[in-house]
Amino acid sequence: MTFDRRPPWPVAILSVTAARLVAIVFVLCGLSEWKQSPAYAQTVDIVTTPFPPYVVVSEDSNYVSGPAVDVVRQICNDANIECRITAQPWARAFAAAQAQPDTLIFSIARRPDREGLFRWVGTVSPYHVRLFSLRGSDVPVGTNWDALKTFRITGQLKDVKAEFLQNQGFDVDFVPSAEATLRLLYAGRVDLVAGDALSLPYRAGSLQYNVDLLQVSAEIPELSSELYLAASRSTDPNIVTRLENALGELKKSGVYQKIWAQSLPEGVPSN
Secondary structure, three states: OOOOOOOOHHHHHHHHHHHHHHHHHHHHHHHHHHHHOOOOOEEEEEEEOOEOOOEEEOOOOOOEEOHHHHHHHHHHHHOOEEEEEEEOOHHHHHHHHHHOOOEEEEEEOOOHHHHHHEEEEEEEEOOOEEEEEEOOOOOOOOOOHHHHOOOOEEEEOOOHHHHHHHHOOOOEEEEOOHHHHHHHHHOOOOOEEEEEOOHHHHHHHHOOOOHHHEEEEEEOHHHOOOEEEEEEOOOOHHHHHHHHHHHHHHHHHOHHHHHHHOOOOOOOOOO
8 A cells, every 4th residue: 555645735835835935034034134234335434633512522432423523424324434433633633544545534624735635525614713812911803813923822733723824924832732722822821822713612611711701813714714524545536436425415405504504603604
C-alpha cells in the first residue's frame, strides 16, 4: 500500500501562501530599514568659534547652537550631508579649515588675501562692525574710525577686524580671545575694541560686565558685510556645490531670513 505524503490541497496552498508572505515581510522590513536610516551621502567636519549670540557653545557639553549654526545645520540636512560641527579657538579653526580635506569653517569674512585659501560656499550670517569704547572715557563718539588711531586698541589674534585696523595704522594689542579684549577694555588698559553690533554687547553681558557702559565711537563700513561658510581647497567640489545649492534654496524660500529675523533686534538688518 502506498501513501500520498502530499498534504491536502488546501494545506498545500496555505503553505505556499505563507512562504510568500514571509518573503514579502522580509523585503518590506528591508525597505523600511533602508528608508529609516540616515544614509547620509557624505560626512564633513565644520569648525567654528564662539561668537555669541550667533554661535553659542555650551560649557557642559560643548554643544554648538545659535542662528548661524541653525543655518549651517539646515543646509547640511537639505544637502544630505552629515556635518560634525565643533567649536575651537579661532586661530586653530582657521588653520584646520585650510589644512584638512572635507573641512569647512564659519562665520568667516571674505577678503582678497583669503580668496585663494578656501572654496567659498556662501553667506550665512550678517555682520556690522563698530568701534566700542566706555562711557566716560576720552574717546569721542560719532567720529570717523580713521580719526581714532591715537587711542589704545585691542583685538583677537587672526581676527579680520584687528588685522584691518593694524594695516590702517592702529597700534593693536593682540590677545588670544574675544573675551580677553573685553577684559582689557573694562579694566581700562585699552580705550577701544572692534566688534559686531550684536555680538560684542552680548558677550560683555555674558561676562557680567555692565553693558550700559558701552558706547559706539565709530562705525566701520569697510568691514560690515555678511560672513561666509567656506571649505578647504581639498574639500570635494561636489560637497561644495551641494551646500551652495542648499543655501541658495534656503534663502529663496525665505527660511534663511526667518532664522535671522527671530534672532536680531530691531534695526539690525539680516541682509
